[in-house]
Amino acid sequence: MSLKIENLTVYYQTIAGNVRALEDASFSLADGEIMGVAGESGCGKSTLSNSLVYLHAPMKFIRGRAFLDGEELFIQDKVKMDAVRYKKISVIPQYAMNAMNPTSKIGVMIKDLLTSKGEDFEKILPELKNRLDLVKLSPDVLNLYPFELSGGMKQRMVMVISTLLNPSLLLADEVTSALDVSSQKAVAEMLVGFRDQKIVKSMMVITHDISILYQMANSIMVMYAGQLAEKASTDTIINSPRHPYTKLLIQSLPTVGVRFSESRLAGIPGNPPLLLNPPTGCRFRDRCPVAFAKCAEVPPFVEVEKGHFLACWKEGKTHA
Ligand SMILES: Nc1ncnc2c1ncn2[C@@H]1O[C@H](COP(=O)(O)OP(=O)(O)O)[C@@H](O)[C@H]1O
Ligand code: SF4
Ligand SMILES: [Mg+2]
Secondary structure (H helix, E strand, O other): OOEEEEEEEEEEEEOOEEEEEEEEEEEEEOOOOEEEEEOOOOOOHHHHHHHHHOOOOOEEEEEEEEEEOOEEEOOOOHHHHHHHEOOOEEEEOOOHHHHOOOOOOHHHHHHHHHHHOOOOHHHHHHHHHHHHHHOOOOHHHHHOOHHHOOHHHHHHHHHHHHHOOOOOEEEEEOOOOOOOHHHHHHHHHHHHHHHHOOOOOEEEEEEOOHHHHHHHOOEEEEEEOOEEEEEEEHHHHHHOOOOHHHHHHHHOOOOOOOOOOHHHHHHOOOOOOOOOOOOOOOOOHHHOOOOOHHHHOOOOOEEEEOOEEEOOOOOOOOOO
16 A cells, blocks of 8 residues: 545634635545546645645644554654655646746756755766656756746646655646647656556656546546545546536546546536535535535545545445
């Protein structure tokens, strides 16, 4: 088992009150698994990813535990998380492309990063060149400034940097969202290549665009309004989803493989609830076509068939 998360609950403390962005998330990731994390904007995907790298303000830890390769991740401890970052767990944050230091040449930036991690740049340089080759970048990029790279090149550069020290787990947050369709496909293939070449052991690919996941993810976890809704193999989520929200999400997609825009979700009546004051029970209740009285209680996220997890009172009965 690569990653195991138990009851992770994370809020944002604001003057208006707590924004309940992630509530009792429990799931695991197998060795070699590429798991897509899907759901509408604002459902807590980045909160989940960011909290696993280092949970700090404005995020507020409420409860939960995380384990990577059997060892506990002390997600609130900056020193401990700095020690594992890049080496055991690495994130490509949302908007990473724009966060590269504009005043340093890329090679210098990588050298500084490696030095700060106690690694020797010269020793790693041959492997760095291999990795650049893997993502179809020339070693000349090391002498360039970030602004000299196109969006697609920057994204591939960020992917190389974040995986250079072979982290066990890679968290890729909306890495394809700002790219054109052909760059998206290339980035998706490269991420799968990182796993196949054992550069990383497992991966969470976070996206609001579920169609990106069809080709690359082994499994998909669907989130809704800060709660986990369903997790199963990619094939099951696409062809036989059981959670009412997943069903609507899949139905609202045009056809498999066609890029989906967020506006398509207008096909699902209503809007996700505000997480400052979310409804009790199942947060999908107001929009759910099959809601009933029991849904006023929070449905547990349970395994209904092997590898198929679901949080729904109506559809969640096991076949056992
Ligand atoms: N810094 C913040 N302060 C307050 N609320 C936040 C902050 N960042 C995110 N949120 C809220 O937390 C919820 C989850 O956000 P996020 O994890 O970014 O969603 P996603 O990545 O799925 O789009 C949203 O309701 C969002 O408005
Ligand atoms: S628990 Fe109830 S409201 Fe939630 S998805 Fe299932 S049936 Fe719908
Ligand atoms: Mg996000």
